[in-house]
Amino acid sequence: MAKSDVPETAPMSEAEYADQLKRATLASSLGSALEYFDFALYGLCTALIFNTLFFPQDNPAMATVASFATFGVGFIARPFGGLIFGRLGDIIGRKWVLVVTIILMGGASTAIGFLPTYDSVGMLAPILLVIARLVQGFGAGAEQTGSSVLMAEYAPVKQRGFFAALPYIGIQAGSLMASVAFFLLTLMPEKQLLAWGWRIPFLASFLLILLALFIRMHLRESPTFVELKANDQVAEHPLKELFSTGMPGLVAAFGMRMAENGGSYMLQTLSMSYVVAVAGSNADRGVLSWGVALGALVGLFTVPFSGALSDRFGRRVIYRAGSVFLLLFAFPAWWLLSLGNHYIAVAVVTLGVGFGVNFMLGPQCAMFPELFGARHRYLGVAMARELSAVVAGGLAGVLGSYIIAVSNANWMLMGVYMTVLAAVTTLSTFMVPETAGRDLTRLEDAVRLPENERGDVTTRVPGVADTLGYQSVAASN
Template sequence: MTSAVNPASSQMSEAEYADQLKRATLASSLGSALEYFDFALYGLCTALIFNTLFFPQDNPAMATVASFATFGVGFIARPFGGLIFGRLGDKIGRKWVLVVTIILMGGSSTAIGFLPTYESVGMAAPIMLVIARLLQGFGAGAEQTGSSVLMAEYAPVKQRGFFAALPYIGIQAGSLMASVAFFLLTLMPEQQLMAWGWRIPFLASFLLILLALFIRMHLRESPTFVELKAADQVSEHPLRELFTSGTPGVVAAFGMRMAENGGSYMLQTLSMSYFVAVVGSTADKGILSWGVALGALIGLFTVPFSGALSDKYGRRAVYRFGSVFLLVFAFPAWWLLSLGNHFIAVAVVALGVGFGVNFMLGPQCAMFPELFGARHRYLGVAMARELSAVVAGGLAGVLGSYIIAVSNANWVLMAVYMTVLAAITTLSTFMVPETAGRDLTRLDDAVKISQHERSSASDPVVVPEAIATPLASVA
């Protein structure tokens, strides 16, 4: 493990750094809240509202599959957004890319609230839904990456796991708001819900956009990027560098996302479709949103806690705990869901999300930025996160809903699916070195460095004389 200090000391005083750290935390958290509010809300609406309003009802089961396909389209767009904005983040800076992505992502989500339905405009309705979802995914493809990179580069080194995890409280807050909003919507009379009620939370997301945009406009650039620019080390071709040296890091992070991202969407979204299929009625369709809400509430504590644990015990050990939890949890969880009991189902979703998923999410916040060198970090994290999201999260919706439709909601097949995802992630944790405390001004990638090199190469690569005196509060 290399020792390092935060480079912020070379740009600002201790008081200024503390203020900017707070701003960065708030700016990142609001962006995460907006992203996951919109995505969780879209996922909840996919199985129970969009399938009815935006698709023909000749075959309701296939309408649900088609609805989940639009959910998956957002994931397909995310790697392209990550590629474009990731390159820009490494070339022009983290801050301005985050300003653009919050506008694009939030604006697209708000637009969904204005869309006409299939009954009004026919096939134009799902087409417009797909376009809005593509734009939403395109912006989201770099939003969460930018937040995690920004916070990792701002955070005190010895507490990077904890501080980098704080914006991910926004993920829990966003998921919590979405599940509560959706549950409240289901209390409305069916006719009003389908006529106009479902539009309210999408339109309300515009308020989060304005607040996040205001804070980000008053945030300074990442200290690490400032160091890169001052040393004339900003990459002109981050994509070329990533393919040259960063591919092992992308592959390893890709594998580690299978259980975290795929398991999250299986529990938060697919479980609802599965439960409706089991009980044979949509009368209690909002019940599992309480499981999602409780899981997010637990995550408000487990995400920063697991991030802090990764500072003490290492990123890999804590991450592996979360993946093994889901590995052991998969078969009992889906069997319990198959019983059709409301209270048991809520507990299953809450435990799986709150502990299994979130114990991976906490250390991931710092670990993924630590895997990549400073010159292509934004792009590396973006590609790792978003390419994996297509397979883990996007495919989970389509393939999972198809399995439910053709297997008469066979719980064993769903359990096998989650077990495979968790096994891939568990094995992937053995592919990476321990990254806790790594100097983020280094230009090399962590995965390709031997243990001997990591132990001996403790000096920062970028202008070491500028960061030789650590900030008192960070050292």
């Protein structure tokens, strides 16, 4: 019998499980790399290329503003993608949603490489760019969530933190690839760059799509969802379940994202704007951008390392270590940035992102799927990640820029802002029980409503211990 003919419910041998675990890791990592390659590349092109090619040039400043608006459109679409595909992931399965999201996300990115410019078709050019960005963000809204859920449900229980963190290496790798690709583009003569050179990396992303799609099509559904389906436990209305019983976990996860997502945005983006404001005409944006690249390079090691540490010492203590690091780092970091020294700024960003942010990101990969019950896990993680990103990352850009503008780049106010984000996350880690080793076939959330506020729920998928021979069932907190 060919591998493609093997029923999803057929028991896996140890060798088959090892092969599927490898496929799941590759499929998830490639998707993450593609998502962040496109995200970072689009951001780098926004102010230097798209503003010139896709908008009228009678007012260059407004063209740049309009270009950044198309960048923001992707963030608006992400929560909607998370809601729709998160719901589908709990109804039809993790695998097939990830197949759809990689097609949507990668297809839109490749399409950008084919778009006509303003000189060719006028206002149709920015309209097409916005549509492509909306589709890209719509698919990305559930891509990262699906990768973490799939890996958490596939991973060996005692090494779940490490394996679930592996796809997030793709985030770091994608950011690095985009930085290198953009640097190589800037070596081209400007005429060739604007004529056709900028299209190359967007078109090249098609190769990543094909590879990720091939691997995902040959991947079996996650063991947890297979058991849900086999025992007729798949939720018909996961959104209703999430908002009726899963709100405590959703609120806790939302709070835990404040320092990780908001702190990341402050360090990787606002810090550069801040140093430019302080240094003025002496600012060298090229040198400052190396902080982001080096932070991503460090993250290639600290994300899986912190995930592995969470397997040994628990998710909460490692997550809390990252948030406390940022809590203590906030004021010294912004004071150092206020000196206007480019190389000190690079060191600050590298240290803050590489260790503070990534020591939360590593355990988060397994912790968030462990917070939610099996019937609404995909949707729960998607809503926690995408809604919090609007508040943490989106507000950080607007509010942070406003503080810099009205306070004459007062470092203490920026330090207060980051301290508040870190404090919220630190407190949120006390709202959840330890989730390491939690049985992912359980149907209730780790953070539960009081007994009189929730309906009766089956403890876990019946009969799972007999069919999941390759995955031990751990005790739940």
